[in-house]
Amino acid sequence: MHIKHSWNAVPNNWVSLGRPPSGTTIDLYIALKPHRENALINALYEVSEPGHPRYRAHLTKEQVAGLVAPRPQTLELVNSWLEHHGISSSSVSMTHGGNTLKLKGMSLTQANTLLGASYQVYRHVERGETIVRTVGYSLPRALHWHVLTVAPTTSFVSPRAQWQTPRNHSSGETVGLVKSASGEPATMFSSREEVDYVTPPFLRWLYDTVAYTPNAMGENVLGVVGFLGDYPSPADLWAFMHKYCEADDATYEVVTINGGGYDPTHPHEEANMDIQYAEAMAYPTPHIFYSTGRGRSGTDDWFITWLEYILDQGNIPQTISISYSNEERNASREYALYVCDMFARLGALGVSVLVSSGNEGIGKGSCVNRDGMVRFLPRFPATCPYVTVVGGTTEYQPEVAAVFSGGGFSEHFERPPYQRQAVLTFLEDLGNLYQGLYNASGRGVPDIAAQAVKFRFFHNGQEKMDSGTSAATPVCPSPPTSDLGRPSLSVQLTANPQVVAGIISLLNDWLIMTGQDPLGFLNPWLYGRGRAALNDITEGSNPGCGTDGFSAIVGWDPVTGLGTPSFRKMLEQLF
Structure with missing residues (x-):
């Protein structure tokens, strides 16, 4: 295991309330790196640039899926890792156009073991809202070349509307x-x-x-x-x-x-x-x-x-x-x-x-x-x-x-x-x-x-x-x-x-x-x-x-x- 991402402190304006209640589950998204790294962005610019022969010839969902597809080896390695941790294939699905594995309804205990993480409940000191996150997580070193990120983990992103006090x-x-x-x-x-x-x-x-x-x-x-x-x-x-x-x-x-x-x-x-x-x-x-x-x-x-x-x-x-x-x-x-x-x-x-x-x-x-x-x-x-x-x-x-x-x-x-x-x-x-x-x-x-x-x-x-x-x-x-x-x-x-x-x-x-x-x-x-x-x-x-x-x-x-x-x-x- 090798650290994928971690903070050296809890992000600003968030405080820990301790461990979540027993039985809390989470849906994890494992984002896989595409086989062709820049293919999607290159295609996006082609269909968005006036004067290009493909301008506004937008792609289909199937074409986009082909551009973001991971390497076959990536899927083999990640699935092997999940099987090693006893994660049933019935709880794993492909989403987000074919480059993300979704692990649905995973217990936080299992997620902590899988990611070397420590999920806790965090409260925003100004808005009072709470989220469940970890300040760090790890992956097997061999997977770092194949996995872009796992979410939700260390990103304390809780959107709020952009307007002033009414x-x-x-x-x-x-x-x-x-x-x-x-x-x-x-x-x-x-x-x-x-x-x-x-x-x-x-x-x-x-x-x-x-x-x-x-x-x-x-x-x-x-x-x-x-x-x-x-x-x-x-x-x-x-x-x-x-x-x-x-x-x-x-x-x-x-x-x-x-x-x-x-x-x-x-x-x-x-x-x-x-x-x-x-x-x-x-x-x-x-x-x-x-x-x-x-x-x-x-x-x-x-x-x-x-x-x-x-x-x-x-x-x-x-x-x-x-x-x-x-x-x-x-x-x-x-x-x-x-x-x-x-x-x-x-x-x-x-x-x-x-x-x-x-x-x-x-x-x-x-x-x-x-x-x-x-x-x-x-x-x-x-x-x-x-x-x-x-x-x-x-x-x-x-x-x-x-x-x-x-x-x-x-x-x-x-x-x-x-x-x-x-x-x-x-x-x-x-x-x-x-x-x-x-x-x-x-x-x-x-x-x-x-x-x-x-x-x-x-x-x-x-x-x-x-x-x-x-x-x-x-x-x-x-x-x-x-x-x-x-x-x-x-x-x-x-x-x-x-x-x-x-x-x-x-x-x-x-x-x-x-x-x-x-x-x-x-x-x-x-x-x-x-x-x-x-x-x-x-x-x-x-x-x-x-x-x-x-x-x-x-x-x-x-x-x-x-x-x-x-x-x-x-x-x-x-x-």
Whole structure:
């Protein structure tokens, strides 16, 4: 046995409560290394790079499985190891596209023996939630070349929604969303700057979606992911859509995963806000809300559980929004690589995944790491190179960076090819500032940005207001039309999108309606041709870790990425 991964101390903000109750079981995932190490990522870039002969010729599930398949020797060695420990073949299954062995319902006593581990119950000192993890585990030395990671083990990743503490506000005018220079409520959207509060009519004007109506309702789907067992309320959605969109038939499908819940009489604020703005932007496009629970006794992994489910589906939404994340430092590099690899599979299948950059600037608190050094704190899965990360802005004409917009550089992932020049330009401008506090060769976050402040939404029948980049990741169209031709974009407005997942869903709607494949993994297009559709943000910063943070400058920056998109301009860049 040789250590595969271990921490030299319990990760920050977690304390041990001792051994789990007798009889506690766990589902273990053994991630196997593929026979062809870079085959999946190479294929992903081929189908995602404009100008490549295979652009948007997305793969099938069978093709993806072939790219990630392990060596025959790998399966032989791992199965031999499991048999040696008396693990029945009936409790072992292949999952996640064929490169993961799932050991279902294993006792923790057996798991400790198998992995040389010591599973305990850990509680988060701020949030109070508990999980079952170990601070270290081992594998036979011969398996280190064949196994990427085993999960859940040492990754203390417990996602939470990326939004600020909600602030209650009484209901106000539907149209008076911003203040004029005189401070009086405005009834038209013209040359005002300070956003008082945000609702769908304002977003439709600001992000230039007024002239477009979705038509591919039978094929195009927008998915919204909820963790922590979160779920929305159809009554709150009705109140929201009735007031702001004059649409009383908006609905969504709920899929519960691993003990996820759905009691419409007791909804969660984050889920309500996400589904309301997703519906407001893409209605009448079908929506699916995934309520993912924690499973048994805190032994399950949120991200892996949801990814296992979604990758096993025959039909996956073309656009998926995720508002939850955790500090990257709480995930081992191997675990992060494994989860990120599954996001890459979604991209190869033609799915656009958008995630929040976080709401703590470059990091909360002192940001002292386990070695006693200050280090900025990017968030995961935002640091994964195969998702599109959305930062936050506020105000308009011009927009500026929201002070809480998450950003920075990954400690686990190298800078991807599509980012090289854009990020190098920023680093040259930054010079030696913050040298040693971040990984200058890491994947930069975010990719793009959008409004993230003062969103009106309904919760338990009451109208409220909140801020956060989770809103920027999920956004009312005109009434449905029978015109199935090329969308009219004659409305002359200068606009930038707020809810990026909604914008991408509209782009996918147009592609599908015209007989084309959806966008899939967005970033190579965004950093290339799509960059012409982005409004550069050059003001503001994201303070944290006792510093002023990074600044928004001309070009890409780790506060607002490449900037905020315009739907009309993005549609033009599809040709």
